[in-house]
Amino acid sequence: MTKQAEGTVISLIAGFYDVELDNGEIIRTRARGAFRQKKQKPAVGDHVEVKIDDKGIGYLVKILPRVNRIGRPAVANVSHVLLVISAVQPDFSLQLLDRFLTFFSWQKVAVTIYLSKSDLLPTEKLKTIQEELNYYREIGYQVFDNENDIQKIPSQIKKGQIWTLAGQSGAGKSTLLNKLKKDANQETGEISMSLNRGKHTTRAVKLFKLGDGFLADTPGFSSIDLTPIKINELCNYFVEFKRASVKCKFRGCQHLQEPGCEVKKLLEEGKIAQSRYDDYLAMRTEISEGRIPEYLK
Structure with missing residues (x-):
């Protein structure tokens, strides 16, 4: 008899997905071929639905809605x-x-x-x-x-x-x-190895x-690329700039040479760090030129 359960993908090893079920059990699964047809690929951290057949073999059948990837x-x-x-x-x-x-x-x-x-x-x-x-x-x-x-x-x-x-x-x-x-x-956890008993x-x-x-x-966050960010939105990702911008004279102020800029005012008063503003300008250049700085290569 097939049973269905939900869980979280905790690792991906040689095409197998280890899933920790909501009850704490960890099982090793394969993804259904339908994912390839839909051009979907499960990722570690995905909340998923799995089916387990009467032989204890697990299949990953659905990726539940993601917050991010x-x-x-x-x-x-x-x-x-x-x-x-x-x-x-x-x-x-x-x-x-x-x-x-x-x-x-x-x-x-x-x-x-x-x-x-x-x-x-x-x-x-x-x-x-x-x-x-x-x-x-x-x-x-x-x-x-x-x-x-x-x-x-x-x-x-x-x-x-x-x-x-x-x-x-x-x-x-x-x-x-x-x-x-x-x-x-x-x-490694107690993993059901019905599909694959080899060591990885x-x-x-x-x-x-x-x-x-x-x-x-994960090795995936040792370096990052900022060039996909839209240049006119960059200032919104500096938290203190975003807070200050509600007092800027112009909506959409980029905090460059615009009159009545609250960010520039706070910078002059020493309430915004000069290093943060300098890095903001450097990131604008990086995004506009579409290239990662030499010191990061």
């Missing part, structure tokens, strides 16, 4: 990003921080910033970075900047949420994952149970 390889239904920014090795970069924040603001995904490797910096240098990060707290971002903060993360992942790690290569995402989920490198050591994306939801381990 971000990255390459993709994660679906991302509700929050844990952005890992390195204090050193690689050096702390406000440019990179602003790129990531702008990208995820465009994707309408909330971000928590985590400063990694802070213990490797002398006190004075760390203090300078922490002062810079205080600006991001002031404009509404949650910022964790020490080892003790790590313990707060699991409790913030609510039921059904999918958080994902992001940050430049070498920032310490894997180290953080292993601190949050000590069995992350070994965890390569995985592109995987969801780990954390808190009341999931944390995605």
Whole structure:
């Protein structure tokens, strides 16, 4: 007798989809051929319907509506990003921080910033970075900047949420994952292997149970492309610019040379960081020229 259930795709391995059912059971499934005909491809994070036949073999039959689908390889239904920014090795970069924040603001995904490797910096240098990060707290971002903060993360992942790690290569995402989920490198779960009993050591994306939801381990967010953003909408993805713009004289103000610009006024008063405005101008150039900056290649 065939039974039907719903669950979340937690990993994709060699054409098989591991799905955690709502009852906590994990099964290995194949996608029906109808997905190819519809040019659909299930992604890790998708909420799906599966059918399980009387032999225990599972088939993924339907992708439920997505909130979003971000990255390459993709994660679906991302509700929050844990952005890992390195204090050193690689050096702390406000440019990179602003790129990531702008990208995820465009994707309408909330971000928590985590400063990694802070213990490797002398006190004075760390203090300078922490002062810079205080600006991001002031404009509404949650910022964790020490080892003790790590313990707060699991409790913030609510039921059904999918958080994902992001940050430049070498920032310490894997180290953080292993601190949050000590069995992350070994965890495979109790998976029904009716379709495939072979071992697979390569995985592109995987969801780990954390808190009341999931944390995605993915290589897809180490670098990002801002060029698809419409240049006249870019200012909306700088959260403090968007708030200030309601007082701009002209609707659709781009905060360049327009008279009565509230963003430029706050910039002159030191209430908007010069580094944020400079990065905004640099991103406008990047988008208008349709190319990623040399320092990111």
